[in-house]
Amino acid sequence: MEITFSLEEIDATAKQLLAADLKQIVVFHASMGAGKTTLIKAIARQMGVKDITSSPTFSLVNEYETAGGKPLFHFDLYRLNTEEEAYDMGIDEYFYSGNMCLIEWPEKTPNLIPLDHSSISIKQLADGRRHVTLK
Template identity: 60%
Template sequence: MEITFSLEQINEVAKQILNSNPKKVILFNGPMGAGKTTLIKAITKLLGVEGATSSPTFSLVNEYLTTDNKSLYHFDVYRLKNETEALDMGIDEYLYSGNWCFIEWAEKIPNLIPEAYSIIEMKLNTDGKRTIQLTC
């Protein structure tokens, strides 16, 4: 599925993503400034996360609880030097928990990604719109 959208349409795009039944582990690929974190915020809201969400750039992972008391994890592994650092933080326990896991910069940990995952490729277009390609 490919969608081109403006930021004003991001909530509708988040609905379309969830309606496409993606795997619970979703890799968000794209350059800095493409809107990965903004899209993840919209998706987490639809999944029942109330309150503020933010990029886990420095903490590597943010855990959120949904209104039905389920955990949801948002990773930003950009700052990792190698996969060993991810293993040291226990990333495998998160990824195999059965909960939603949204991962930015997953190309840093290719050997740790579970077999079942979806990918969202994002790009920022010259007109300010974003284009995503979802592969389930």
């Protein structure tokens, strides 16, 4: 699935991505500032998260509650230096919890990401819109 959207269309894009039957583990690939966190916030809103969402850059993971009462985990692995750091924080317990995990910078832990996952790539276009590819 491929979608090109403006910031005003981000909630509709998030809704389309969720309707595409995302796996429980979703990795986000994009350059710095391309909109990973912004898209994850929109996905959280579409899942009924009422809490204020923010990038977990310093905490590595934020937990939100969806409208259905289930946890939603948002990871930002940018600050990790080794996969061992992720393993020490119990990342595998999150991944195999049965709850959705949205992961920024998954390339920091390539050997820990479950094989059964969805992958979203985001590219910023010259006109300010974003192009998203879901695999």
